[in-house]
Amino acid sequence: MNTFQIEIVVVVLIAIVVFISGYWLNKLGKPYNTIVLTAHKLISFGISVYIVIMCYQLNKTETFASIEYGLFISMLIVFISAIASGGFLSSNNQIPSFVQIIHRVSSIASVIFTGILIYLLRARL
Numbered sequence: 858m859n860t861f862q863i864e865i866v867v868v869v870l871i872a873i874v875v876f877i878s879g880y881w882l883n884k885l886g887k888p889y890n891t892i893v894l895t896a897h898k899l900i901s902f903g904i905s906v907y908i909v910i911m912c913y914q915l916n917k918t919e920t921f922a923s924i925e926y927g928l929f930i931s932m933l934i935v936f937i938s939a940i941a942s943g944g945f946l947s948s949n950n951q952i953p954s955f956v957q958i959i960h961r962v963s964s965i966a967s968v969i970f971t972g973i974l975i976y977l978l979r980a981r982l
């Protein structure tokens with residue numbers, strides 16, 4: 858396996874940990890378990906920043922095609938929505954159910970956009 862393939866395997870494994878911890882939080886309910894919430898928060902934030910920096914650095918050396926640029930911006934928007942809605946959800950107060958829907962939709966969208974973008978960029982990463 859080359860460095861890029863190893864990097865992708867690690868990103869996929871970390872994404873699985875984020876999803877498992879998210880569904881676990883949902884199952885445990887409020888007040889959330891501090892260890893699971895902290896792990897979910899830090900790991901998801903870290904991996905989002907890592908993916909954005911990885912793609913941003915590539916864009917500096919090789920200009921993105923418009924579809925790739927569109928996907929990059931969409932990925933950025935859904936990461937921000939997931940992180941912001943996650944921040945609201947982690948409060949122990951009653952949160953409107955649409956925030957949970959935003960968190961769910963943006964999480965799934967982030968996997969879809971990131972997956973397609975990495976697939977398109979695979980030869981250049």
Ligand code: HEM
Nearest residue numbers: 876879880882883898901905939940943944946947961964
């Ligand atoms: C890209 C970043 C993130 C992804 C992909 C993600 C993914 C998920 C997923 C798949 C779930 C389960 C959803 C459900 O069953 O309704 C979840 C739940 C949750 N996440 Fe995240 N998450 C992210 C960031 C965050 C952040 C930054 C926080 C906190 C600051 C957070 C806090 C929560 C909480 C509190 C729940 C439980 C919500 C509930 O009770 O349904 N998440 N997350």
